[in-house]
Amino acid sequence: MIDTLLRILALTRKELLAILKDPRTRFSLVIPPILQCLIYGYVATYDLNDVPYAVLDQDRSAASRDLLTGLDGSGAFRRVADLTRAADIARLIDERKALLVIQIEQDFARRLMSGQPADVQVIADGRNSNTAGTAMGYVGAIVEKFNADWRAEHNQGDPPVRLNTRAWYNPNLETRWHMIPALLGTLTLLETLLLTGLSVAREREQGTFDQLLVTPFRPVEIMVGKAVPPMLVGIMQATLVLLVAQLWFEIPFAGSFITLYVALTVFLLAASGMGLLLSSVAATMQQALLYAFMLIMPFALLSGLTTPISSMPELLQYFTLINPLRYAIEMSHRVYLEGAGLHLLWPQLWPLAVISAVTLSAASWMFRHRLV
Amino acid sequence: MSFSQKPIPHAAAAGRARRVWALIKKEVRQVVRDPSSIAIGIVMPVVLILLFGYGMSLDVTNVPVALVLEDPSPAATNLASSFELSRYFDAQRMTSMRAAEQLMLARKVDGIVRIRPDFSRRLAQGDAEVQVLVHGIDANRARIIQTYAQGAIGVWAARRAAEGKEVLTGPVRVQNRLWFNESNESRFFLVPGLIVLVMTLIGALLTSLVVAREWERGTIEALFVTPVRPGEFLLGKTIPYFALGMIGLALCLIAAKLLFHVPFRGSVLVLTGVSMLYLLVALAIGLWISSTMKSQFVASQITLLVTFLPAVMLSGFLFDLRSLPVFVQLITFLLPARYYVTLLQTIFLVGDVWAVILPNAAVLAAMMILLLSLARRATRKELA
Numbered sequence: 001m002i003d004t005l006l007r008i009l010a011l012t013r014k015e016l017l018a019i020l021k022d023p024r025t026r027f028s029l030v031i032p033p034i035l036q037c038l039i040y041g042y043v044a045t046y047d048l049n050d051v052p053y054a055v056l057d058q059d060r061s062a063a064s065r066d067l068l069t070g071l072d073g074s075g076a077f078r079r080v081a082d083l084t085r086a087a088d089i090a091r092l093i094d095e096r097k098a099l100l101v102i103q104i105e106q107d108f109a110r111r112l113m114s115g116q117p118a119d120v121q122v123i124a125d126g127r128n129s130n131t132a133g134t135a136m137g138y139v140g141a142i143v144e145k146f147n148a149d150w151r152a153e154h155n156q157g158d159p160p161v162r163l164n165t166r167a168w169y170n171p172n173l174e175t176r177w178h179m180i181p182a183l184l185g186t187l188t189l190l191e192t193l194l195l196t197g198l199s200v201a202r203e204r205e206q207g208t209f210d211q212l213l214v215t216p217f218r219p220v221e222i223m224v225g226k227a228v229p230p231m232l233v234g235i236m237q238a239t240l241v242l243l244v245a246q247l248w249f250e251i252p253f254a255g256s257f258i259t260l261y262v263a264l265t266v267f268l269l270a271a272s273g274m275g276l277l278l279s280s281v282a283a284t285m286q287q288a289l290l291y292a293f294m295l296i297m298p299f300a301l302l303s304g305l306t307t308p309i310s311s312m313p314e315l316l317q318y319f320t321l322i323n324p325l326r327y328a329i330e331m332s333h334r335v336y337l338e339g340a341g342l343h344l345l346w347p348q349l350w351p352l353a354v355i356s357a358v359t360l361s362a363a364s365w366m367f368r369h370r371l372v
Numbered sequence: 373m374s375f376s377q378k379p380i381p382h383a384a385a386a387g388r389a390r391r392v393w394a395l396i397k398k399e400v401r402q403v404v405r406d407p408s409s410i411a412i413g414i415v416m417p418v419v420l421i422l423l424f425g426y427g428m429s430l431d432v433t434n435v436p437v438a439l440v441l442e443d444p445s446p447a448a449t450n451l452a453s454s455f456e457l458s459r460y461f462d463a464q465r466m467t468s469m470r471a472a473e474q475l476m477l478a479r480k481v482d483g484i485v486r487i488r489p490d491f492s493r494r495l496a497q498g499d500a501e502v503q504v505l506v507h508g509i510d511a512n513r514a515r516i517i518q519t520y521a522q523g524a525i526g527v528w529a530a531r532r533a534a535e536g537k538e539v540l541t542g543p544v545r546v547q548n549r550l551w552f553n554e555s556n557e558s559r560f561f562l563v564p565g566l567i568v569l570v571m572t573l574i575g576a577l578l579t580s581l582v583v584a585r586e587w588e589r590g591t592i593e594a595l596f597v598t599p600v601r602p603g604e605f606l607l608g609k610t611i612p613y614f615a616l617g618m619i620g621l622a623l624c625l626i627a628a629k630l631l632f633h634v635p636f637r638g639s640v641l642v643l644t645g646v647s648m649l650y651l652l653v654a655l656a657i658g659l660w661i662s663s664t665m666k667s668q669f670v671a672s673q674i675t676l677l678v679t680f681l682p683a684v685m686l687s688g689f690l691f692d693l694r695s696l697p698v699f700v701q702l703i704t705f706l707l708p709a710r711y712y713v714t715l716l717q718t719i720f721l722v723g724d725v726w727a728v729i730l731p732n733a734a735v736l737a738a739m740m741i742l743l744l745s746l747a748r749r750a751t752r753k754e755l756a
Contacts, residue, residue, distance in 0.1 A: 024665065028673040036681060042700055043685050046512045050694040093551060095727045096714070099694075126552040127717040128561045130430050131692040137519050166505050168476070175511045198669055205589070285588070285668050286581050287408035293577065293672075294416055301423050306690065308513050310436070310482075311429045333509050 011225025037244040045175040053100040054081040061109035181336040185328025188234035195230035196275025197288035227272040254339030267328040273359030280366035395608025413616040417570045421627040424566040430558040437483040438472035439463040445492035454528040460520040552721040564716040565689035572683045574617040575654025580675035583662035602751040617651040638719035649736040650712040656743035663750040683709040
C-alpha cells in the first residue's frame, strides 16, 4: 500500500516536471486562461451601447423631435444620418452604415393630437438578428417612455397595467455574471483533456511508454499518476479564473469555496477520465490534440454556455446528459451566484461520478488490453 | 546544410515543381493515413454544421414559467390565459407563490408571472401591476422573457380594447421590420458564422501542428539534407490543407443551402474568392506559429488563442462589435475573422454589396501577403 503510494507520488512528480519544465508550456498554462477570462468578461454581452441609426423624419414636428431626442439621449444610439428620401434607406442598411432606420410618417403629430394611434416604423439590419432584436427592444422601451410622458402631459393617466420585473441572482442582468463562472469548467476541461491526452501520447511517440511498462508500476498506478497532475493544473487554473472574477470583475461570490473546490474536483476527475480514455485511442500527440479538440467543441456548444439547453432539440438535450461540462457550468453557477451548498449539488454530482467511473474503468481496460 | 539563394536556372524550374509535388504527395498521405486529420478536416465540419444548424439557437420559445394567479376575477383569468396561449411561454398555472418559488429554485421554470389578489380592484383604479420574476443567470434569455411578458400583456390589452373596455395602447405604436431575416431566425446568422469556424479550424489549427510535428519528431533534420528549398517546403505544406479547407467550405455551403435553407443572395464566385483569401490567411498564421514554436502543444494553444477564440468572440459573429470597450474594438481590427464574418453575412443575406466587399477583401488580401511572407521568413531562418 505504502509502496503503491510512493510509486504514484514519484510518477506524479515526474509528470508535473514534464509539464512545468518548459517555460513556453508554463506560459501557455497561465496566460491564456487569464486572457480568455478578460476577453469573455468584456466581450460576451448581448447588450448594445453604440447603435448607429438614421432618421427619416417626414413630419418634422415638435412631437417627432421629442421622440428622437429620447433616442439620442438614451446613450445607446448614435445618429449617423438624417434622410430626406425613403430611397436612401436601403443603401445605408446594405452598406452597414446604420443598424436601424427610424421612419416617422408625415401625419405623425396630427394623428397624435387627434388621439389616433401614430405609427413609427423601425427598419433593422437583420444580418445578426439577435443584435437587431435587442436594438428594436431598446427603441420599444424608449417609445414606451415617450407614451407615458405624453399621457401625463395630456392628462390621459397612467397605463392601467404596469409590468414589474425583477431578476433573481443577477439583478442587473449582466451577461458577464453568466459567463465568467461558466469558464471555471470550460477552461479547465480543455486543459485537463489536452494534458492527460498528451502525456500518454508523448511517451508513446518517444518510445518511453515501453520503459514505463517494465518498471514495477501497475497499470492502475500509471493511470493515477497520469490523471493527478492535470487535475492539479486544472485546480490551479480554476483558481486563476476565480481571482479574475473576484478581483477584476468583482462578481459577488455567494457560496462557499470548499463546496466549489469539491465540485470542481469531481468534475476534473470525470474530465481526466475522458482524457485518459482518449489517450488510449490516440497513437500520436497530434491525434491526442485533435481528438481532444473534437470532444471540446460539442461539449462547449451543448453546455448552455452560449445558448440555452432548453432551446435545443430534444435529441441534443439528451446528449447534454453525458456532457460533464454541462454539470460543471450548472454547479459553478449554483455555487457562485446562488450560494448553493453541497447537498443541493447532488443532481449534478452523481452524473459526474458515473462519468468518471465509466471513463476511468474503460481507460484502464484499454491500457491493460493494449499493453500487457 | 544551408540553402543558397542563387537565381534558379531555367532547367531547375522543373526540378522545383517535382520537389513541391513530392512534398505534397507526402503531406497528403500523412493526412489521409492519419485518422485525426480526416476527423478535423471532414468529420468536424459535419459535426459543427449539425450542431450549429440544429443544436444552437438563440430563439426562445416555450419558456417554462409558473403562473401564479391569486385573483380569480375574469380580468385576471383573461390575462393569465394570454400567457398560456402565447407560443413563447409554456405556462404552468398554480395558486401559491411558495410552490412557484420552489420550482424556480430547482430551475424547473425560468420565470414566475404573478397576478396579485388585488389585481382587478386596482385595475378599476387604473393602477394594476403584474409581477414578473426571471431567473437572471442567463441574462440574455431573461431579457427576452421580459420582452415577451410585455407582449403577452399587450395582446390582452388589445383584446380588451376590442371588447370596448378602455383603450390601453399607447399613442405611439412601433412597427418593427427586420430586413434580410424577416422571420427572425438565429440560424440565418449562425450558419454563415459557422463557415468562419470551420475555415479557421482547418486552416490554422491543423497547420499549426504540421511544422512543429516535424521538429518534435526530428524529421525536419532529414529534410535539411534534401535539396528542398524553404519556399517549396512551405508550398508543400500549404496546398494540401488549402484543398482540405475548400472541401470544408463546400460541405458548409451545401448544408446551408439544402439542410438549413439559409437564403443566399450574393454570388458563389465572390464567396469562394473571399473564402480563399481567408483560408490563406489562416494557413499562414498556422504555419508561422508552428515553425516559430516548434512544439505541438504550445503551437496549438497559441493558435486557439489568436485564431479560434477571436473567431468566435471578436468577429461580430455572435456579439455586436460596436458595443465593445474601445481597446477591445481596436484589437478586433487586427483579426482577419472580423472581415470575413462581415463578408459572409453580407454575401449570404444581403447580396454582392461592393461597398462592403471591396474594402474588407482588400484588408484580407493585405493580411495574406504580410502573413505569408512572415511564415516564409520563419521557415527560411529555421532551415538555414
